[in-house]
Amino acid sequence: NIKERIKEYGIFYICGSGWKSCILINFINNILTAITSFIITLIILNIMKISGFLGNTVITLGKWQLLVCGGIVVVNLLISLIMPIGIMRKNTPRGILMSNE
Numbered sequence: 001n002i003k004e005r006i007k008e009y010g011i012f013y014i015c016g017s018g019w020k021s022c023i024l025i026n027f028i029n030n031i032l033t034a035i036t037s038f039i040i041t042l043i044i045l046n047i048m049k050i051s052g053f054l055g056n057t058v059i060t061l062g063k064w065q066l067l068v069c070g071g072i073v074v075v076n077l078l079i080s081l082i083m084p085i086g087i088m089r090k091n092t093p094r095g096i097l098m099s100n101e
Contacts, residue, residue, distance in 0.1 A: 006087065010096035019088045023081065030080040034073045 009022040045061055048054045 006091070006096055007099075009084075009088070010091075010093045013093040014097070019085075022088070023084045026084050027077065027080055030077055034076065038069070
């Protein structure tokens with residue numbers, strides 16, 4: 001995600017935003033994505049449970065599943081903080097905007 005949006009962050013930086021603000025924007029974007037996906041998953045699972053589609057399956061959303069999903073979200077959020085810092089340290093705003101990638 002950060003590789004695709006690096007030029008956008010370069011423009012933010014030129015317009016007065018710092019790298020920390022760009023990283024914060026990316027972090028908030030990832031948090032909102034995780035929350036939205038969790039809500040959509042809960043809605044779909046409840047619809048499937050009510051309709052009886054999950055009656056003959058072992059698909060459930062219990063505390064262990066929530067813990068594992070929470071752990072994956074935490075790892076994803078940590079990576080979303082570490083990767084942009086590494087990419088942005090290696091590049092200058094001018095270099096980002098001048099590249100043809």
